[in-house]
Amino acid sequence: MKILVTGAAGFIGMTTSLKLLERGDEVVGIDNLNDYYDVTLKEARLRRLEPHARFRFVKLDVADRAGMAELFAAEKFDRVIHLAAQAGVRYSLKNPHAYVDSNLVGFMNILEGCRHGKVQHLAYASSSSVYGGNTRMPFSEHDSVDHPVSLYAATKKANELMAHTYSHLYGLPTTGLRFFTVYGPWGRPDMALFLFTKAILEGRPIDVYNHGRMQRDFTYVDDIAEGVVRVIDHVAAPNPDYRAETPDPGTSNVPFRVFNIGNHHPVPLMDFIACIEKALGRTADKNLLPLQDGDVPATYADVESLEQWTGFKPATSIETGIGRFVAWYRDYYRV
Numbered sequence: 001m002k003i004l005v006t007g008a009a010g011f012i013g014m015t016t017s018l019k020l021l022e023r024g025d026e027v028v029g030i031d032n033l034n035d036y037y038d039v040t041l042k043e044a045r046l047r048r049l050e051p052h053a054r055f056r057f058v059k060l061d062v063a064d065r066a067g068m069a070e071l072f073a074a075e076k077f078d079r080v081i082h083l084a085a086q087a088g089v090r091y092s093l094k095n096p097h098a099y100v101d102s103n104l105v106g107f108m109n110i111l112e113g114c115r116h117g118k119v120q121h122l123a124y125a126s127s128s129s130v131y132g133g134n135t136r137m138p139f140s141e142h143d144s145v146d147h148p149v150s151l152y153a154a155t156k157k158a159n160e161l162m163a164h165t166y167s168h169l170y171g172l173p174t175t176g177l178r179f180f181t182v183y184g185p186w187g188r189p190d191m192a193l194f195l196f197t198k199a200i201l202e203g204r205p206i207d208v209y210n211h212g213r214m215q216r217d218f219t220y221v222d223d224i225a226e227g228v229v230r231v232i233d234h235v236a237a238p239n240p241d242y243r244a245e246t247p248d249p250g251t252s253n254v255p256f257r258v259f260n261i262g263n264h265h266p267v268p269l270m271d272f273i274a275c276i277e278k279a280l281g282r283t284a285d286k287n288l289l290p291l292q293d294g295d296v297p298a299t300y301a302d303v304e305s306l307e308q309w310t311g312f313k314p315a316t317s318i319e320t321g322i323g324r325f326v327a328w329y330r331d332y333y334r335v
């Protein structure tokens with residue numbers, strides 16, 4: 001298939017693109033290479049993709065309405081994996097307009113491109129952050145998610161609503177993927193694993209929020225990419241059991257689906273830090289702080305729907321995943 005991957009220079013985008021290329025798909029990757037974090041890391045990711053004959057990179061911002069329309073008209077994609085977004089919960093408190101431009105305007109351009117380009121299936125990145133103030137665990141796609149606690153979460157919820165509208169109006173099959181705390185080699189520098197590893201190796205204290213009383217459903221990046229590829233192969237379809245009088249937020253009577261992709265094994269933050277310390281052979285100096293605005297104390301994914309739909313569920317242990325990240329970090333930064 002000919003597949004568009006947006007955010008191809010990103011952490012999940014690169015890993016997913018490699019999986020598609022390895023199985024024989026043609027991938028057109030786009031990215032705006034913005035400076036939200038180190039651009040040289042994004043360029044290094046792209047260098048892993050460029051040797052593949054079936055990969056082409058186009059530098060393009062999804063918020064560029066004319067550019068996106070031209071791309072879809074010229075390329076005639078079979079399917080689209082939309083991973084480009086302004087990421088980060090805390091940054092959304094500092095620069096909210098960036099989230100509107102990328103996550104709302106950009107997603108609108110993706111939907112329009114898919115509609116006019118007769119794309120067979122759109123899979124797009126949502127986020128576990130949409131669960132916001134929910135406290136019932138594990139988080140289920142079949143629960144309401146109407147109480148976001150950050151603008152980032154609100155934009156991801158909005159993406160799901162926009163996708164449903166296009167599935168309803170134009171019959172566009174769409175699948176939203178709620179990622180749960182993705183980590184692993186080539187990860188983002190603003191994520192906890194990267195920040196902790198860097199600080200410990202440099203002998204600096206690490207900031208531990210909510211005084212360490214946190215837990216996350218950490219999900220290894222290869223598991224995430226495998227889930228994305230499985231989902232793009234299983235085109236969204238109407239749920240024959242859907243009943244409008246008791247609506248199910250995770251499905252519909254149109255070709256719309258939403259799935260969690262998580263490890264289904266939440267890990268206490270202090271255990272996560274202990275794994276990093278063990279992998280590095282060093283002990284962290286911990287700076288205990290209150291919970292940050294927009295953050296939540298716990299995430300835990302119910303992945304039963306994903307497993308039923310695709311036959312796959314993530315399974316990489318935190319010890320294995322952190323070990324692989326630390327090995328990559330030491331090699332990449334030569335420390």
